[in-house]
Amino acid sequence: MRLKTPCRLFVSVCLCLCFAWGWGASAIAAPAPDNFSQADIQEMATLREKAFITSREGDYAAADKLWTQLLEYLPEEPAIWSNRGIVRASQFQLEDAIADYTQAITLAPDEPDSYLNRGAAYEMQQEWDAAIADYNHVLALDPQEAGALNNRGNAEAGQGDWEAAIADYKTAADLDPNFALARVNYGLALYQVDRHDEALKTLRGVVRKYPNFPDARAALTAGLWASNQRGEAESQWVAVEGLDSRYKDLEWVRTIRRWPPKVADALEQFLTLEG
Template identity: 30%
Template sequence: MMTRSLRTFLWVILCAGWVVGCATAPLPPDGKKKSEAKYQLGNSLIYEKNYLEAVNQLREAAELDPENPNIHNSLGLAYQGLRLPEKAIPHYQKAIQLKPNSPEFENNLGTAYAALKQWDRAIEWFQKASENYLYRTRHVAYDNLGSAYHNKGEYRLAIDNFKKSVEYAKDYAMAYINMGLSYEALQEWDSAVGAYRKALEIEPNSGLAPLRMGDLYRRLNHQEAAVDALLIAIKNDPNGPYGKAARDLLTTIRKPK
């Protein structure tokens, strides 16, 4: 839920927007076309991870059509791609102001606060997004909510939300992996292994799930089980970061005494 000061701020802006809106001419058709073209190009550039050029295109789109919430949302995504969440936040807020109760925008705002480790604010927006029954990817918001609680050290609440995530998307492996981390934090080893196994069952080609499981077995001194899991991680992600991490861990297990 918004703080009172933020609600007041947005209300003032909305009232001001109403007064100014009475005197604002509608966007000409050619301006609308230019804005839409730049918006579409900006989204394509985000997909290609060319975030800097995406920002340039989307800023121009926003200048042409400043009251388009989707443009502001995409600008937020582009800034986050540049790892500038502090610049993303005002655009997500503007998108929400222009299109209230949009769970996608709310979830995105939560991710920006999470990137800044402002967990309470992140939780506020993830909660709002997850409770919207019209949100098609509620499982993502619940997973994000669980991760925010985990980072606050509230591991039971984290697990509760990871479980809600898989209620809405039973094959969402990442929620099980995150659940495993929270079980580890509580030193509930069997439950952690079970969560990692479930993630690997859902995604047999995952590199992350067997890496987490192998590392846990290694720390518990179950060396044979650790080796088996780490070899799966290497097989599934031979040239990626999970395979590399698994090889590094495997070296520590096999290092001669």
């Protein structure tokens, strides 16, 4: 039975990845006594705990070493390959990450998480078709996987297929009402196709529910400014500045966060006039 991970990691803000706790009868959870000594079992448990902690804390170089040490004990454990792939993707070692995900898929071809993670790595390389193929595979295995729908929307947006992206973002957000990123992406995509009123309504709703989510406030700032609602735009921006300074960097907004062009242009106009 697949152990569904509750842990989502967002790489480059817009991408959703999944850490795996272990699939099936995890060798970490139940090692064969003939294969491992009691000292080995304790060492694996310690490595696993440290690997998760360092991964979550963003110490990816240390996490990489820990997952690699675990693989020396458990080379047939797909969850470990997938998790090492995540920390390598987080360091932008994308080819190495893809190789790890592919090994995890070889070992456990019916588990969705490694396809989701490999798709995200392809997406970071702007290999849209390969990314979409992996997300489609996830959704064939688990049609309720909101992360795959959000990420597929990103890849469709990368191809300029905004209507497909809108549909996927909306479905992802509706499936998981707490998935704020998918709802913001939906609002951004609506803005790109000139459905400005719907976009602003969507973004306001996210800000109301998640007042400390800077992406929603920054997007709302841009949309309000372009709609000549200058006072409210400036008020939203004050909050953004206190939450995340990266939104002042338009290169980051366009290439890392990957906002759609029209809302990124609106933010540029705001920053230019404000500056």
